Amino acid sequence: MVLPHPLYAYLLSGLLCLVGLGIRLVTADMVPSGFPFLTFFPAVILSSFLFGVRPGIFAAILGGLMSWYFFIPGGHSFSLNPAVAMVLLFYSGVVAVDITLIHFMQNANFNLAVERERNRVLAENRELLFHELQHRISNNLQVVAAMLSLQRRQVDHDAARRALDDASARLALVGKISRELYDPSGGGRDMQAFLSTLVADVIEASGRRDIVVAVSVPGEVRVETHVAVPLALIVAEAVANTIEHGLPDRAGQILISMEEEGGRQVLRVVDDGRGLQPGFRIDGQSLGLRIASALATQLGGSFALEAAPGGGACARLDLPAPPR
Incomplete structure (x- = not known):
């Protein structure tokens, strides 16, 4: 109901019925005598729609009485005969159907509004719980990474220390990525900003200040959230491998690009470093590259490290294009 006070x-x-009466009187010469209720139907419909069932019934009764008195043949009286009774019965049936339909429609709209509000509250609770879960997972990963770092201090073997360092760094990176990727809607990520931030973190963690990184990703290229975490780990491993093996002792450049080619998404990490050693095989190299290859397979794609056309190396990740 538009107006909360029943009297209004x-x-x-x-008033709507009086307007209908006025219009009917003005158009008396143009409207055939067989349509005494013509201008009162809108008044009944509007009253029912705007104010509810009872005002609609009131308008129907008032309009029927006005039509009966002024416009039914033998007018200016409430005379009743079989013909008049049939006309009034027809009018009552029509307005009853109109009022009933409007009543059910308003009830349906009300129930729909209630359901929408309930869904909105549920969505807010879901988002809050998802955010809390994501936050706790990230914190737990950070705690595990810190525990590995503490454990490292009690290990004397250099290889074991390096392994603990690598595991700690990867866990910390996964925790950070998970927090940054929080998106309960499941929508795609803006890869230009995401990869720029990710690579900046990897470079900063390496302690190098002499490596220039450029990221080029068209705005229409996006990946789903469940793909972004392993993709980020692959990029981080590729960049870390470039710093460690391609540019270990000199300044250099790294270009990261991502585009769609032939129905697939192709990500490249290209450097101008030393390039690949003769007889290079990715399955015989560092654990990080083997992890990158396994993650690519998990995503239904492939990971390769090959010589770049202008010198240096190119890490290439091919992934299936996301559904449109």
């Missing part, structure tokens, strides 16, 4: 609803319903 009945007064305005009566």
